[in-house]
Amino acid sequence: MPLDLLLEAVIFGVLLGCFYAAVSMGLSVSFGLLDVPHVAHPAIMVFGAYCTFLLTRYGLDPIVTGVLLMPPFFLLGMAVYRFYYEAFEKRGGKEAGVRGIAFFFGLALVIEVGLILGFGVDQRMVEAAYIGNSLSIGDMRIPLRFLVAFGVALVLMSALMLYLSKTFTGRAIKAVAQDEPALRLMGANPVRIKQWAFGIATAVAALSGALLIIIGPVEPGLDRVYIGRTFSVVVLAGLGSMTGTLAAGLILGISESIVLMQFGASWAPAVSFGLLLIVLGFRPQGLFGR
Amino acid sequence: MRFWIAAGFALALAAAATVMLKNEYYFFAGYTVLMFVVLATAWNILGGYAGYVNFGTPAFFGLGAYSAAVLFKATAAPLALQLLLAATMSGLLGFAAGMLTLRLRGIFFAIATIALTVIMETLFINWRYAGGATGLQLLRPPPTVPFESYIKMLFVLMALLAVAAVAIARYIERSWIGRGLRAIRDSEEAAECSGVPTLRLKLFACTVSGALMGAAGATMPMYLSFIEPASTFNLNYAIGALASPMIGGTASYLGPVIGAILLSTIQQVVTVTISGEMNVMIVGVMLVVFVVAAPEGILGLFRKFVSSRKP
């Protein structure tokens, strides 16, 4: 591949990869830190994208919409975790584990079909000043929406990482992932902390959904390809590592971009899943695993 | 013993139907229902007995279908050979997937099975000989004597396969293998310390499950006279294979059968009268409701009902 094309692929990969990392951070918290088998996370994100679509029809900017959606999604996340906890995690054992996984599968299904029934299978998109225009750098034309998504993704990730390392609740969340009994001994209630964390993860999904529909049109089945992307990022990162998520997102973004350019779109979906299988097979603890 | 009598009776019924019923629709529907019985039963061997959830039924089903199709295209081999190759290929896939991921926790296996489906689909989209994205047309040979129509022959073949699958599941369930799998499901660490070779048993279950799913897919190319990736690796197979046992009951070989028949019937009715999407919605809601409120499925509810009636 000629060098300038490779460079273009890498730049796109970085922009996209940052977006993938932001999208996966919610899963990094819910699955990586809290051990919830949340296969419905991408579906909730797509739901967020559709909510953004609805609200932008009233003239709001998509990113503003995404931020406005965060509080209600936060509450939704808390409710979902509470339900999951009462119905499955409390009971414990593999039986509950199987049912927990099946529950989230069913949930993802219901969300996806709900979206089809509500919006139809056609693609939906939003409009904004930065969608449709491109920035020219030398010979390259970078669509503005990628840059915007990249920027928001960076801010979102930094905010989340700061929250987890600097605030009391944030550190409690990391603590509950590592040593729940110790946390209990310190007087904190692990269930409420996990609930809060799941809420945050879902709020992140809301903003990610807004970014998703900014980057490109969405359709209800989009959650499936994002299951591959988010889980491969989270696993490659190493469960629970936020910095790892950023690195893994970039690796995925760049790999996908290069494969896309070299082999075409028919091979691109396999990249994330192939990466996932390789990591699971050879280094399941990921890059920065605990 | 009662099982074999019932199975023999069912097969006799199937054979009789081919002679007595004229409307071919019954056989198309019956073929589909029986296929889901096989898929659900196969799924349950790993999912219900051992506790490892497989989201990737389409990968095994599709690999079986394509193996049969490619073999037929290359050598015009008879159905029996196609079935054998399909089961073998998907069994190997099950073994390989297991080797790669069954050492890890259940959720990683589940995600890996989604990966398998996408990778399989991508492979076959890009394989020109197998038809690529547009698909492969296949010319059916005439049905073997004594069958007068091809679909009736496929129906009986699928009935045989369903009986075989249920018999295999029943054997595993009632044997020491089944007990070992249940021990793994209940507490894998304690099972390992009790002398159970957990990885080997899991690999066994995964291989058998995969092989049966491949066998279920083997006759699809001949059924449709056509094969193409999107419909072959369709999510509906994943949903049907998973939801049927979870709704019917995972503890016994009867659960997947009940669930498959129920869901297939719902599918036939709803898809025709309302829409395909509404069918998936109903299945999804039923799955969530059962998983939360009736974890032992329809069989479990039935058992509770029977024992509450006792004096």
Place this chain on the structure above:
Amino acid sequence: MNPFLEIKQVSKSFGGFTALDSVSIAIASGERFGLIGPNGSGKTTLINCVSGSLRNDSGSIVFDGEDVSRLPAYQRTRRGIARSFQIPRPFASMSVLENLMVPLEYVAHRGLVVTKRTEAGAEEEAMQILRDIGLADKAATPSNRLSQVELRKLELARALAARPRLLISDEAMAGLSSNEISEVLEILFKLSATGITIVMIEHIMQAVMKFSQRVVCLDAGKIICEGAPDVIVANPDVQRAYLGA
């Protein structure tokens, strides 16, 4: 005298945390051996390395002359190492009797073709174990309906069903009343009399002192004292480890 179980300079770390630091212990055949130490000292980690639930990072585990360090847990069980779990892990979907059938079928009565006769033989052996341990009347009870002490007994019974030559009992008496502790102790004494080597991990000092011929005390992954029970109890390092400085 060749040691029956030899733990040679075993180390194990989790990320940055060192759970075991070059631990060496030699246990003789038929010995009654006690392992004590405060919470978090590495006792269960050590047991996990011996039984095979965990792989030690360095060092070796030699059982009856054979290096078993690289063997998966189920093969160590088949060679005669059995353990009970600190927090009982019954096979919750099975009855008490069935719980014992698992190790019986996978260790003692192993064979590809299981006939009605071999199954009956295994069941009889299971019932005998249950009688010895005092759970015979609960044979058909689902294991998720047992009381705490019954669960502890089931843990021991299940370990016994693997026909062990070395039995590791991991805090089998925690939270039991003194009557119940005596019950479990009696069972362990009976087992020792049949020649089984027993390693007891316990916090309950009277039990350890009464039972053990030799005791080792672990603290923060290292052995701080080894010897006869009365020597251990008097040792200032041991007292400091348990009570703080």
